[in-house]
Amino acid sequence: MASIAAFGAIVAYADPLLSDNPGTFGLPGLIDMPTAESVPEGMIGATVFRFSGGLRVTATFQVTDRLQGAFRYSRVPGVFTNGSALYDRSFDVQYRVLDERRLRPAIAIGLRDFIGTGVYSGEYVVATKTITPRLRATAGLGWGRLGTNGDIGSPFGSRPALNIGEGGKANTDQWFRGPAAPFLGFAWDFNDKLTLKAEYSSDAYPRETAAGTFSRDSSVNLGFDYHINKSASVSGYYLYGSEVGLQFNLAIDPRKPPVPSGLETAPLPVRPRPSPVSDPAAWATDWTADPEVHPGVQTAVAKAMEKDGMVLESMALSATRAEVRLRNQKYLAQPQAIGRTARILTRALPPSVETLVITSTAEGMPTSSVTLNRRDVEQLESEESLALLRKAEFSDGIAGAHPGLVPTEGAYPRFVWSLAPYGEASVFDPDDPFRADFGVELAGRYEFAPGLIFSGTVRKKIVGNLDDSTRVSDSTVYHVRSDLVEYQKQGDPGIHDLTLAWYTRPAPNLYGRVTVGLLERMYGGVSGEILWKPVDSRLALGVEVNHVKQRDFDTLFTFRDYETTTGHVSAYYDFGKGFMGQVDVGRYLLGDWGATFTLDREFANGWKVGAYATFTDLSEADFGEGSFDKGVRLTIPVSWTTGKPSTNKVSTVIKPLNRDGGARLDVDGRLYDTVRSTHQGDMQIQWGRFWR
Structure with a gap:
């Protein structure tokens, strides 16, 4: 029994060392000092820390399980010679090298502020060990800012002076160089809500103390974390023997919505067919000679799908096979729409129809087909959805399509409109770090036929202060993007976009798009795209070419003199486990040539967190502050916050700076994002909602 207990202890220590107590730099930590702890994979956090x-x-x-990153916006007082504050943007990264074992601590390495001005720049190796179930000890060695108090020498050589230049570059020549100093601390869980902390800090705060913004009288910091609930906590600190600091912390698990799902109406139950032995007449196929049967069945299916928030675009029906084309307007997970359609078909089709082909459409294009045996749908309704997934067959939406597809009456033409609130924010302006506008957005969409769409959006601000900005772009190249403030000032009310788009399927595995008009707030013209994406492939390849002219600041129908041709060759790859990569190589709006690299982490419920970086042949001096374009992007599905089914998502891109180099056209309806959710890879991930 003793050996079994010891083995259990070892297994427990083999798990990642998790913590829900962030430090003042956002990642799990003591106070200012880091720890080797992590949060559960996929967690998103936000902290606001204020002191002195x-x-x-x-x-x-x-x-990932081991890798965590942070993006920070800071106000650092007294940095400049005139005593003014520095508003700084910085990135951190930490990687857990070793997990905790019974006799070994967890060990991590990390970089703070490794891109940019380096005001918080530092590197560290840190170890954390569980002493008792409620007590953890941490010790580490820091360089840079973390090596400025009580250093033990420079084990890896001297640290060169930081060459900021235009900023935005990784200061790799400084990493783990120069004086190294030890730090240590303890965290004790007083109870399930309150954690007490103490640390010895190796950060001397040289800039701040030299500027006289605060007095560093001690290297010992004390603090507490108090958890209000599972998502929110507050922290308080007594820092360096002279200051008090306060912090608010928020943690979000994208996989756990705040509102439970399932608020949609229950699907119709599957209707089993009678046995062909007990009722052979029901299985007869003479109904195919009756010209009234197909229209009657199609009308019944269309009405049932409409009640479920879906549109039956067309249908083909024979003695043993039915094919329907489905437009999903309601469910974020395409398998949920397919599952509800399959249920409806079991209730409406004659018993002799055994093969069900459900073809998903996107922007009028048939994208993929799921073929099911009706018998499997009837027999597996009470089983896990995975059982039916094993039976399903995926294929291209135009490969093997039935020649007798009959359009549903009233499906086209189609007009929809909406009037909804909108918000637009501006961050990182040193004069006012946060500005925002709020107003109403009128959107309309007229679909002439499958794939032919006229749409537009008009915005009117109601309240806000984006037009209060007095900053003028200092860019030395043509302002293809950096005059955004002028559009915000003069474009109210304004036409955000007004386009005619044509989507087509030129051949199996190929998709096409042509869009003309006012493509986005700043540019109008013509955009064309071709995408190669087999239904079952992780890889997709695309080509896009645009010829555009810059719009006037009033965002109406007039243009400025600037005109350019831009385009990219793109590769998309699904690495699995929620990681998506994208590389775009080509010519940008300014005429610079280069490539954009993007990596996204996606969740089955529609959340997406990603980052991108663009490198072009534009010099750092011409690009200006930041050296190259980069940013973080976030997508949140509306259904996650409401619990009600919706295909709508809220997306934003957080960029440290809005410069002119590496700028792409922001055209709506790009093909990869349009078709991907209806292809095999995404549907397999979300297949758990088939029976919902």
């Missing part, structure tokens, strides 16, 4: 005139606002993401 300083401010740190940090967003964090646990990218």
Whole structure:
């Protein structure tokens, strides 16, 4: 029994060392010092820390089980010679090298502020060990800012001076160089809500103390974390023997919505057919000679699908096979729409029809077909959805399509419109770090026929202060993007976009798009795209070419003199486990040539967190502050917050700066994002909602 207990202890220590107590830099930590702890994979966090005139606002993401990253916006007081504050953007990353074992601590390495001005720049190796179930000890060695108090020498050589230049570059020549100093601390869980902390800090705060913004009288910091609930906590600190700091912390698990799902109406039950032995007449196929049967069945299916928030675009029906084309307007998970359609078909089709082909459409294009045996649907309704997935067959939406597809009456033409609130924010302006506008957005869409769509959006601000900005772009190249403030000032009310788009399927595995008109707020013209994407492939390849002219600041129908041709060759790849990669190579709006690299982490419920970086042949001096374009992007499905089914999502891109180099056209309806959710890879991930 003793050996079994010892083995159990070892297994427990083999798990990742998890913590829900962030430090003042956002990642799991003591106070200012880091720890080797992590949060559960996929967690998103935000912290706001304030002390002695300083401010740190940090967003964090646990990218993998071992890798975590942070983006921070800080107000650092007294940095400049005139005593003014520095508003700084910085990135952190930490990787857990070793997990905790019974006799070994968890060990992690990390980089703070490794891109940019380096005001918080530092590197560290840190170890954390569980002493008792409620007590953890941490010790580490820091360089840079973390090596400025009580250093033990420079084990890896001297640290060169930081060459900021235009900023935005990784200061790799400084990493783990120069004086190294030890730090240590303890965290004790007083109870399930309150954690007490103490640390010895190796950060001397040289800039801040030299500027006189606060007095560093001690290297010992004390603090507490109090958990209000599973998502929110507050922290308080007594820092360096002279200051008090306060922090608010928020943690979000994208996989756990705040509102339970399932608020949609229950699907119709599957209707089993009678046995062909007990009722052979029901299985007869002479109904195919009756010209009234097909229209009657199609009308019944269309009405049932409409009640479920879906549209039956067309249908083909024979003695043993039915094919329907489905437009999903309601469910974020395409398998949920397919499952509800399959249920409806079992209730409406004659018993002799055994093969069900459900073809998904996107922007009028048939994208993929799921073929099911009706018998499997009847027999597996009470089983896990995986059982039916094993029976399903996926194929291209135009391969093997029935030649007798009959359009549903009233499906086209179609007009929809909406009037909804909108919000637009501006961050990182040193004069006012946060500005925002709120107003109403009128959107309309007229679908002439499958794939032919006229749409537009008009916005009117109601309240906001984006037009209060007095900053003028200092870009030395043509302002293809950096005059955004002028569009915000003069484009109210304004036409955000007004386009005619044509989507087509030129051949199996190929998709096409042509869009003309006012493509986005700043540009109008023509955009064309071809995408190669087999239904069952992780890889997709695309080509896009655009010829555009810059719109006037009033965002109406007039244009400025600037005109350019831009385009990219793109590769998309699904790495599995929720990781999606994209590389775009080509010519940008300014005429610079280069490539954009994007990596996204996606969740089955529609959440997406990603980052991108663009490198072009534009020099750092011409690009200006930041050196190259980069940013973080976030997508949140509306259904996650409401619990009600919806295909709508809220997306935003957080960029440290809005410069002109590496700028792409922001055209709506790009093909990869349009078709991907209806292809095999995405549907297999979300197949658990088939019976919902």
